Amino acid sequence: MPPTDAPAPRGGDARPRAVVVGGGLAGITTALQLADAGVAVTLLEGRPRLGGLAFSFRRGELTVDNGQHVYLRCCTAYRWFLDRVDGARLAPLQDRLDVPVLDVAHPRGPRLGRIRRDPLPVPFHLARSLATYPHLSLAERAAVGRAALALKRLDPADPALDGIDFATWLGRHGQTPRAIEALWDLVGIPTLNAPAPDASMGLAAMVFKTGLLTDPGAADIGWAHVPLGHLHDTLAAKTLDGLGVRTLLRTKAERISRTDDGRWTVEVPGETLEADAVVLAVPQTETHALLPEDALDDADRLLDIGTAPILDLHVVYDRKVLRRPFFTALGSPVQWVFDRTASSGLTGGGQYLAVSQSAAQDEIDEPVAALRERYLPELERLLPAARGAGVRDFFVTRERTATFAPTPGVGRLRPGARTRAPGLYLAGAWTATGWPATMEGAVRSGFSAAGAALSAFGRRHDHPLQEAA
Secondary structure, three states, X not given: OOOOOOOOOOOOOOOOEEEEEOOOHHHHHHHHHHHHOOOEEEEEOOOOOOXXXXXXXXEOOEEEEOOOOEEXXXXXXXXXXXXXXXXXXXXXXXXXXXXXXXXXXXOOOOEEEEEEOOOOOOOHHHHHHHHOOOOOOHHHHHHHHHHHHHHHOOOOOOHHHHOOEHHHHHHHOOXXXXXXXXXXXXXXXXXXXXXXXXXXXXXXXXXXXXHHOOOOOOOOEEEOOOOXXXXXXXXXXXXXXXOOOEEEOOOOOOEEEEOOOOOEEEEEOOEXXXXXXXXXXXXXXHHHHHOOXXXXXOHHHHHHOOEEEEEEEEEEEXXXXXXXXXXXXXXXXXXXXXXXXHHHOOOOOOEEEEEEEEOOOOOOOOOHHHHHHHHXXXXXXXXXXXXXXXXXXXXXXXXXXXXXXXXXXXXXXXXXXXXXXXXXXXXXXXXXXXXXXXXXXXXXXXXXXXHHHHHHOOOOOOOOOOOOO
C-alpha cells in the first residue's frame, strides 16, 4: 500500500509525475531511474545541453572536453550509467592499472616510475610496484606499506575521520613530505580535488581503501575515447527520449512550491509544471535558493559546503610529442597530461594534449598569457620531443566551482536524498553519497533520489548496484 505522503493517482494518466531540476549526471540518472519505473518525468536544464560540468564544445576543427575526466573500475555506478546510455565501449578501462610517473627534479636527471598492479590478491597486487618505485627511498616505501595496512582497517564512514585532515593522519603514520608528494597526493589531488592538508580523512580513506585496498582491479583507469558530450549529452538525450522523458533545455526552475493537495508546482519561464515529486539535482547554492522553508533542518548549512576549482590547459602541437595516452609528473607544476588527439578530431599530423590541474586555487584566475609562459616550458622539460615543436593553439578552460571542497567536517554538512518536505528530494555529487565529488558520486546520488521517490510512490525498485554491493 502506498505511503501516506504519496499523492493519489489522477484520472486519465495514472502514472505519478516527477520534475527533475538539473541535467547533469545526477539529474540524468534520476530521470532514467524514474522513467524506467514508469514515472512520467520532465527534466529541466538551464544550459543548452545535458552533462553538467562534464561536457564538450567546439573550437575550430576540435571538439574539446571542458576538462579531463576519468573513472576507475570500482566506479560501478558510473559504469552502470555508461551501459545504460550504450556508451561503455566508448570509454574503456585499462586492462590493468598502469600510471607512468615522471620526476624531472631528480638530482641525477629525469626518472620514470610506474604505479601498476600485478594479477595478485590485495595487497600483493601493488607490492612489486611499491618495492621498485624509484621516487621514494627504501624506508619511505616500507612506511607507505605500513600506512596502507593501517588505512585498510579504517571505516571511512566513521564521523571521527571526517573531523581530521588527511595530512595529519599521514604524519601520524610516518609519512614524509616526499612520500605525500610522490604517492599520496599524486592520487589524492585528482580524486579529491584537494591536497592532503585540505582533505577530510574520511573521504581520503574512502578513496584509497576503495580504489587500492579492496579488489585488485579496482583502480584500473577508464576514460572517454570520444568527446564527453557524446556520452553525457547525445547518448543520454537519446536514451531519455526513448523512455518518453520530456527534456527542456535552456529552462531554469524559478520557484517550487507545495500545493494544498500535497503535490508540487515548478515554475519555469512561461509555464507552471505540476508534479507528485520534485528532485533538485543542481549545485548546493542553487538548491538552497529553491528550497521551500523548513525543507531541511538547517538549510543554511548548504552554503557552508565550499567549492574547489579545476584548471585545464589545452595545447595543440604541430607534431607528436607524447607517445603514451597519459602520464603524471613530479617536480613540476604540471599534474596530469592526456593525449586527446583522436577524441578531439584533430587532423593534419599534430597532437593535442590536455593538462589537468586540480586544486587550482592559486592559478584559476591567471591570464592565459601568464599560464602559457609558465606551462609551455614545463611541457618541454617533461617532453623532450616538444622542444622546438610548433604550438598551433594554446587555450584554457576554467571551472571555478568544479567540485565541492572535501574539507575536514564537510561530511556533517552533506544532506541525504530525502528532505522534510514529502515528495521533495536532493541529488548531486555534493550530497551524502560517501564519495568525493566525482562522476561516480553524482550517479550514486541519482540512484538515492530516485529510490526515495519510488519508495514514496509505492513502486518496486531494485537498486542498480544491489548485486555488486
